[in-house]
Amino acid sequence: MSRKVALSLLLAGAVAIGVTRLIRASDHKDSMLLAGDPAADIADVYTFRSPTNPGNTVLAMTVSGFIPPPEASTTYFDPNVLYQWKIDNNGDAVEDLVIQAFVTGTGGHQVMHFRGPAAPSDIGATDRIINGSETAMVAVSNSPTPIVASRNGMTVFAGVRDDPFFFDLVQFKHVIAGEATSFRNPGVDTFAGTNVLAIVVELPSSLLGNSKLGVWGTTSRPQL
């Protein structure tokens, strides 16, 4: 069964126990608009203090969920998509800083370029690549050995990884369809064995403007 068929069944069944809509994933296959646009479909965003350097923060974003093993080395980022972390420094839910990432190149020869953290030229749902030089760049990894690059204290990665998300989505589906009344114990991770495209940045926390942050990820495309 294709993921889209599974998704349709999931949507059709999402009526029981007051759950009118379902958790399909953390945010994988987010909407009809994004269903045909996996490279712009954000699966997850992670923000955490670096386990290897207490003065650093790690930001990770995953897109293009449910990449099966045979397609791990041939699923690519989209050069027409701008990937961003937006960072609010003062609690007003408006971005004060952004970190931008975008690829150049095609196929297995892509390079991910990074700009920021820096103040964005546009606020909100319309974006532009910020002025100034790149803060880092790295060749995109298409194999299990990660290619990592560092510049100015910022370490970056982009490429295919195991999907870090875990959830018994299948049983949740049964529950909301009224076919089960509880989760399984132990549960079964629906995302086991699947891959995502990941972008990971580790940088000095001092570059993020404040120790208290609000972080979200976005994807954007040129306006038609």
Add this chain to the structure above:
Amino acid sequence: MTRIAKLAALAVVGALLGCQSPYAPRDIAMSVLMNKDLQQEDRFGLPAIATVFIPTTLKDAYNLGSPSGDVANFKSLIVAKLMAFGQDAASAEALASALAPDIQPVDLSQPSAFLNGRKPADDVITGELHLIFGSNAALNDDHVDANDTPFLTTFPYLAGPHVQ
């Protein structure tokens, strides 16, 4: 103009036009996105929250929107859904205030653990099921407590891909 100066000028023009010149400075990426107005397609703050609480008919509007509009546009929907899940008005209001705007709050002076940031190993679904379903043991834990593949202790932290 000397021949070399002409070539240099040509390279600069090429770079400005976004040509894939092998002589372009490495810091100027020849991205097709350069100098274009870009429109947001998707956004992500808290895991699964938009998916659970935003109706399908509003999903695209949500993805195209900004967190600063979330309280005005979506908080009442979240309150209503939480009350449909069985929460009283006060707790639904309190929880909805934590979920809108849809932003990942992080206090870097404290250890990271969902809802203070989000580490890959954090069991965010069980955390959220507890928030939504409270003490209902049948539904407040999916009993998938960890990733299928161990995370790395060093950068890039995420486990390597499954390949054939």
